[in-house]
Amino acid sequence: MNTVHDNLSNCEYNTIITSGSFGEGIQMPGSDIDLMHVLKEYDVFEEAKIQKNRNTAQFLMETEDTKPGFVRLRFLHSNDKSIFELCDEMRCYKYFSNVLFKENFMTDVYSCVHGPCLSDKTGLFDVAYCLHSKSWVKPAQPWLKRSNNSWPGFKVKQNIMKHGVLFVAIGVKGSAYEQIEWRLLFSVGEKFLIYTFTHTQCICYSLMRILLKEQIDIDIECKDLLCSYFMKTILFWLSEELPISIWRPENLISCFMRCFRRLIYCVEYSVCPHYFIPENNLFEDKMKGKARETLLHKLKIIYSYGWKFLVFPFEISNTEISFPFEQIQLNQRNTNYVNNSNLQKLLSSNIQCITGYGITSDKLWENGIHMIMSHKSSKIKTMCLYYMSRMITLLETKQVKDIYDNKSKYQQYKTRISTLVQNIYHDSVTGWLKLASFFYKTKQFKIALVIIRYSLLKCTPEKLYPHMKKSGFPHDQLNIRVFRKMNFVKLWKYLLVDYVVLYPDCMLTLEELEIDVSPSKSCILKVPSIVYAHFLCFLCHNHLNDARLCQESLLLLQTTIEENYLLSTNITIGVSYNMLGITFELIGDKGAAKQAFIQSIRYYPSVEKNTAYRRLISLMFF
Numbered sequence: 001m002n003t004v005h006d007n008l009s010n011c012e013y014n015t016i017i018t019s020g021s022f023g024e025g026i027q028m029p030g031s032d033i034d035l036m037h038v039l040k041e042y043d044v045f046e047e048a049k050i051q052k053n054r055n056t057a058q059f060l061m062e063t064e065d066t067k068p069g070f071v072r073l074r075f076l077h078s079n080d081k082s083i084f085e086l087c088d089e090m091r092c093y094k095y096f097s098n099v100l101f102k103e104n105f106m107t108d109v110y111s112c113v114h115g116p117c118l119s120d121k122t123g124l125f126d127v128a129y130c131l132h133s134k135s136w137v138k139p140a141q142p143w144l145k146r147s148n149n150s151w152p153g154f155k156v157k158q159n160i161m162k163h164g165v166l167f168v169a170i171g172v173k174g175s176a177y178e179q180i181e182w183r184l185l186f187s188v189g190e191k192f193l194i195y196t197f198t199h200t201q202c203i204c205y206s207l208m209r210i211l212l213k214e215q216i217d218i219d220i221e222c223k224d225l226l227c228s229y230f231m232k233t234i235l236f237w238l239s240e241e242l243p244i245s246i247w248r249p250e251n252l253i254s255c256f257m258r259c260f261r262r263l264i265y266c267v268e269y270s271v272c273p274h275y276f277i278p279e280n281n282l283f284e285d286k287m288k289g290k291a292r293e294t295l296l297h298k299l300k301i302i303y304s305y306g307w308k309f310l311v312f313p314f315e316i317s318n319t320e321i322s323f324p325f326e327q328i329q330l331n332q333r334n335t336n337y338v339n340n341s342n343l344q345k346l347l348s349s350n351i352q353c354i355t356g357y358g359i360t361s362d363k364l365w366e367n368g369i370h371m372i373m374s375h376k377s378s379k380i381k382t383m384c385l386y387y388m389s390r391m392i393t394l395l396e397t398k399q400v401k402d403i404y405d406n407k408s409k410y411q412q413y414k415t416r417i418s419t420l421v422q423n424i425y426h427d428s429v430t431g432w433l434k435l436a437s438f439f440y441k442t443k444q445f446k447i448a449l450v451i452i453r454y455s456l457l458k459c460t461p462e463k464l465y466p467h468m469k470k471s472g473f474p475h476d477q478l479n480i481r482v483f484r485k486m487n488f489v490k491l492w493k494y495l496l497v498d499y500v501v502l503y504p505d506c507m508l509t510l511e512e513l514e515i516d517v518s519p520s521k522s523c524i525l526k527v528p529s530i531v532y533a534h535f536l537c538f539l540c541h542n543h544l545n546d547a548r549l550c551q552e553s554l555l556l557l558q559t560t561i562e563e564n565y566l567l568s569t570n571i572t573i574g575v576s577y578n579m580l581g582i583t584f585e586l587i588g589d590k591g592a593a594k595q596a597f598i599q600s601i602r603y604y605p606s607v608e609k610n611t612a613y614r615r616l617i618s619l620m621f622f
Helices: 002-009 020-024 081-086 098-105 138-145 154-162 187-195 199-216 228-241 249-268 289-304 306-310 340-348 361-374 378-395 406-424 430-441 445-458 488-495 511-517 529-543 547-562 570-586 590-603 612-621
Strands: 014-019 033-039 042-045 057-062 070-077 087-090 093-096 110-114 117-120 125-133 165-168 181-185 499-502 525-528
Touching: 014 020, 014 187, 020 187, 033 165, 042 125, 081 087, 081 098, 098 125, 110 125, 138 154, 154 187, 165 187, 187 228, 199 228, 199 249, 199 289, 228 249, 249 289, 249 306, 378 406, 378 488, 406 430, 430 445, 430 499, 430 529, 445 529, 499 511, 499 529, 511 525, 511 570, 525 529, 525 570, 529 547, 529 570, 547 570, 570 590, 570 612, 590 612
Parallel strands: 033 125, 042 057
Antiparallel strands: 014 033, 057 070, 070 093, 070 181, 087 093, 110 117, 117 125, 125 165, 165 181, 499 525
16 A cells, blocks of 8 residues: 555655555554655765766765764765755765755754654654665675575565665764764665565564563663664564474464564674674664663563463554555454454554655656556555545645636636546545535535535445544444445445545635635644535535525534534544634624634644634634
């Protein structure tokens, strides 16, 4: 799924790669989303051969006097002289500064430096801007020839080698050249290796991460000594050392305990070799002193319980192993029932947060159509249509040029409708409501009302919606034969009632909601679809001067909110009350509007994001 998204995101300037546990398909509760921007305007070489015909900034990789796994990047050539501003001078040469490089990409949203990454204020996203070498670097050459027990296979190794390596902006802490050192990164190769894992290997990896999160990180003295990357490295080494036949379901406990023993060994001797560059000891200067002794003691105590500690301390069900998306609709042990717990996790997960991240309108259609035409797999085609549908929302932010001749206006009108129709493949309602918004904005209120009524027919009690509670799941509906055979993307198309999301500068944002999506604050507005439908219906009747139907729409909106119909969180209820207040304000009922805004603030007490505060003050003092 992430691969389809990444391929659609590809453009001439950069390639976006979803990495970390989220990109690998194993998402833990509280996990952030790691994204890598591989910048195509830079090239890294191991030999000093300037290629003047390339319109890129070119750097030479130097490993002299650097720790294994780290390099310096010496400037070779660029037609853009502004690159000098990102370089530091040493020994008459210019070297790419990792500090200046990261500062160059800092924004109000991504303002926190987190190692080689820039993080947003919420901590949800970690973004790493990377450089790329298309060739496989010499420090990692021995890995290609290393003897093993058939894992990874020859084809996998060749595929990893063809993708080259990445460089991220961080040096060795305390090094004399720390600000001009860059770390070698093998994230793409690691994803390929993870994708070759058997189910038993995946479970072992998940259990190691649960061990880290639920037992080790809760101890203040041990917290931050280990990370999931170390666990993954241990899995890689054991997978290479052991025959693939060992990793079978009946051997799960013994395989996991073997991983646990290797972790104890690594901590005890303060050694954890990097999988691709073993000379790089990941535990160097990290595992020492009292902290190491405390961690080792804790690990040995947990290990002494044997397999029994797996049963009680951990909530294994909280781990989301998201490889088999096409199977998420079925319980493996009972094919007569939909696995509702998996669906609930999916509705509450971060999977949809990355939708549209890094997408440019120029490449969306080109990449999407190419993928649909070039792949035989119907699952990939369906996934591609799903992402393209969700990404259409972001294209709405593109401002349309003023056109004065009728022919061009008509052509633009048809193009907009054609584009919006592509927005109906990711859920059952929101695409239609966006189309209705377009007709409302073009003052075609009667057409808008037809589409709104059709959309409301889809907002029925058996539908799924984001963050819904398991108790509200429509079990009978989900277990109808036709739905049991669907993968989750198709299931979303028929059963999901998603949010209507409005972005700053979106051409479909209603005039009545413009302050809610202020460009100056980079705010977006997520509105429950049924609330948006009743609100838009009210506006259409209001413009048509139909007082009776206007009042009817208002009452339906009010009833929907008060009964929490298809509403899941306090924030969505707060947003809904804010919109109810706007409707009362439009008909001149200031008293009811005040009460609605007060209710909105009660459920969503964010002065910065909830405009009910501003609207309430305006009613009280003006």
